[in-house]
Amino acid sequence: MSENQEVTVETSHAGMEACCVVQCDLELGGNYWNNQYESGKTGWDLGMASPALVKYIDSLPNKDARILIPGCGNAYEAQYLLDQGFMNITLIDIAPLLVEQLQAKYVGNSNIQVVLGDFFEFEGQFDVIIEQTFFCAIQPYMRSEYVKQMRKLLSPEGELAGLLFDTGFDFDGPPFGGCKCEYKPIFDEGGLRVDEMEITPDSAKPRAGTELFFRAGVKKSTDACVVDAACGIKQYANIAEKLNWNKINQDKK
Numbered sequence: 001m002s003e004n005q006e007v008t009v010e011t012s013h014a015g016m017e018a019c020c021v022v023q024c025d026l027e028l029g030g031n032y033w034n035n036q037y038e039s040g041k042t043g044w045d046l047g048m049a050s051p052a053l054v055k056y057i058d059s060l061p062n063k064d065a066r067i068l069i070p071g072c073g074n075a076y077e078a079q080y081l082l083d084q085g086f087m088n089i090t091l092i093d094i095a096p097l098l099v100e101q102l103q104a105k106y107v108g109n110s111n112i113q114v115v116l117g118d119f120f121e122f123e124g125q126f127d128v129i130i131e132q133t134f135f136c137a138i139q140p141y142m143r144s145e146y147v148k149q150m151r152k153l154l155s156p157e158g159e160l161a162g163l164l165f166d167t168g169f170d171f172d173g174p175p176f177g178g179c180k181c182e183y184k185p186i187f188d189e190g191g192l193r194v195d196e197m198e199i200t201p202d203s204a205k206p207r208a209g210t211e212l213f214f215r216a217g218v219k220k221s222t223d224a225c226v227v228d229a230a231c232g233i234k235q236y237a238n239i240a241e242k243l244n245w246n247k248i249n250q251d252k253k
């Protein structure tokens with residue numbers, strides 16, 4: 001690590017255990033990522049669509065679904081989507097060199113558009129957003145913004161799905177690792193309802209056992225009520241238990 005990199009250990013969430021996330025002050029903008037592609041330092045690149053995402057894509061019923069892949073990189077999942085007949089795919093990436101290459105690859109294909117831009121400033125509405133080593137590529141302090149932006153980009157019944165690392169890394173990120181106990185409250189607070197978040201048996205080999213497959217949707221007011229009601233009931237039960245306990249003690253006297 002260079003001397004000018006300030007390291008902080010991020011505590012994940014009030015009242016929870018710290019979850020081993022280290023963040024540095026590297027500027028992870030277009031230049032950084034462009035340099036990675038230019039110099040061929042693309043250690044994250046699987047060279048194929050992740051089997052877990054292939055499985056997920058195979059479960060999608062609607063070929064017209066508006067699908068977004070942010071931080072798409074070489075976008076193997078996008079090629080798989082095209083091969084399966086999906087017709088409304090958008091890719092966005094911040095690295096000009098990469099985007100130029102993808103735009104050239106898909107020129108004239110109306111089923112896919114490739115946008116050069118910053119995910120955090122992007123606008124649109126999507127039915128499906130696919131996460132693949134993008135969340136781990138942004139600074140951990142941007143994670144809440146990531147969730148809020150995903151919430152904005154998702155249609156009311158839309159779904160964000162993909163893979164998150166369930167491990168720390170013993171070098172300065174990216175990738176920045178983390179764990180389920182840390183991710184869930186960030187999603188929840190940003191307005192996304194986590195429907196699934198479990199270690200997947202379908203990772204590509206080098207990542208076996210270290211990835212969570214997750215699905216999340218936009219929280220509805222009724223979802224909030226369910227959570228609040230459950231909390232309320234729990235609190236009420238605690239109070240009732242306490243009162244009952246006091247009563248028993250008084251009766252004993």
Ligand SMILES: C[S@@+](CC[C@H](N)C(=O)[O-])C[C@H]1O[C@@H](n2cnc3c(N)ncnc32)[C@H](O)[C@@H]1O
Nearest residue numbers: 033044071072073093094095118119132133137
């Ligand atoms: C670790 S790579 C992953 C690429 C691809 N998803 C994969 O799995 O091969 C992270 C990608 O996110 C892109 N990226 C980083 N920050 C971004 C941002 N704010 N907006 C759009 N793309 C971004 C980078 O250019 C890079 O292509």
